[in-house]
Amino acid sequence: MKLLSSVLVLAILFILTMTSASPSPTVIIIGAGVSGILAAKTLHDSGIQDILILEANSKIGGRIHSVQFRGHTVELGANWVIGGGPRSNHLYEIASKLNLKTYLSDYGNISANIYKQEGGLYPKHVVSAALEVAETRDQFCTSFSTRLSAPGHDRDDVSILVSQRLFKEVPTTPLDMVIDYFYNDYEDAEPPRVTSLKNTLPRYEFLDFGDQTYFLADSRGFESILVYIAKQFLSHKHEVIRDQRLKLNKVVREINYSKSGVQVKTEDGSVYQAKYVIVSVSVGVLQSDLIVFKPHLPQWKTQAIYEFDMAVYTKIFLRFPYKFWPSGPETEFFLYAHEKRGYYPIWQHLETEMPGSNILFVTVTDEEAKRIEQQPDIKIQEEIMDVLKKMFGNDIPEPEEILIPRWWSNRFFKGSFSNWPIGYSQRRHMQLKVRKAQNINNDLGLISLFFV
Structure with missing residues (x-):
C-alpha cells in the first residue's frame, strides 16, 4: 500500500530575473496538488503573496482524490497515513486534529488469507x-x-x-x-x-514515522487535509476556497520563458504573465506533450525527467448486494496467488470502515494496471468476477456497481506516483535539483522541489 508520506511529487521552478511591465503575480504555480499547495504556502509564509495557482481539475488535491461511490466516500488516490515513529508526521497530526476517521490496518493474519489460483486457501x-x-x-x-x-x-x-x-x-x-x-x-x-x-x-x-498504517475513511475525504493547509493562506468560506489567486479548470498547455519573465497559456485561450513559474505537475505529465516549453528545456534537464519512472497504482472498487467474503477481525486483507505476477493480487473489504457497505476493492499496479485501463469496464468486471469465483465459489452475486480509476490514461496525471528506477544516479537526481544551470543563460535558473 502506498502511503502519501512516501509519495515523490516533482515540481520544476524557473527562477527568472525581470522587472514587470504590467500588473501580474510574482509567481504562477501550475497545479494544486500537494506540491503546488505547499509551494504556494511556503511563498505566502515568506511574504510573497502575489501568487496565482492554475489547476486543471475542478478542485484542489491532484492525486489526493475522493469520490462518492454508492453513498460512501472512497479514495482513488492517497488513502493511508502513518504514525507512531520517532518523528512527527505532519499529515497524521492534521488528520488527528480534524478528527478524520482512520483505522489501523492489520496485516498480521495474512498467512491465513491467501487464496490459490484455482480456489481454496493455502494452509x-x-x-x-x-x-x-x-x-x-x-x-x-x-x-x-x-x-x-x-x-x-x-x-x-x-x-x-x-x-x-x-x-x-x-x-x-x-x-x-x-x-x-x-x-x-x-x-x-x-x-x-x-x-x-x-x-x-x-x-x-516507516523508520521515521512508524510502521502503524492508518486507512483514512472519512466522509470529508483525504483531500480535507490539503484543504486545511490551503485555508491557512487562501481566502475561504466554510470549507470552500474562494480566493482569486486560485483558478480551477485551467489546463496549462504552453510556457514561454526568457530573461524578461514567463508567459503561461491555457487551453481556454487565457494568457498569464509573471516573473517566475513553478510547474507542480507529475513527472508523467512532464514526460508527455501536454505542456510545451518554449524554448525547449535543455537536454540534460529533459533527460533527467524522461529517465525517471511514473508508476501506476490503481484501486478498483466493487459494490455488491450482499457480502459473501469472510469478515470480522483479521479478515480485512486477503491475497490471490496467480501464475501471472500482479494479476488482481491484493484485496481489501471495507466492512470495518464502512459497515454494511458491501464494498470490496482490489489493487493492481504497473503493466497490469495499464492493461486493465485499456479494456472496457465490462471486460474488467468479467476478469474480476472470475477471480472472485475462484476464491469464493460460483454462487456469488454480480456487483451492483464498479469504479475503475484510470490514472495512466488521464492526461492530467499519466500515472499515480513516481518510483526511483534502477540506475538513476545521484548525479542525474542533482540535475533535477540544480539551482543554477551553467550551460544556459546565466539569467535563468532551474530548481526541483520535492515534497514528501
Missing part, C-alpha cells in the same frame, strides 16, 4: 514458512542496500531483484510471487526488477 503453516523467507530476504536486501551506500564505500546501484538473487531466494511460485508483491509492488507500484535498491531500502518513511 497457514505453508504461508507462514513463505512469509518467514520473504521477511529474511527483505532484511538481507535492506542490509545490502545499507552496505552499498556506506560512506567511503559508495557502490553502483542495483535493482531489488539483483539483491534477491544474491540472497539465493527469488520468488517464482504463485505463492512466493504474491508475497513478494505484497512486500514490494504494493509499496512501489513497480516490480523489484526495475526498482532501485539504494533509493528504496531501507524504507525511511
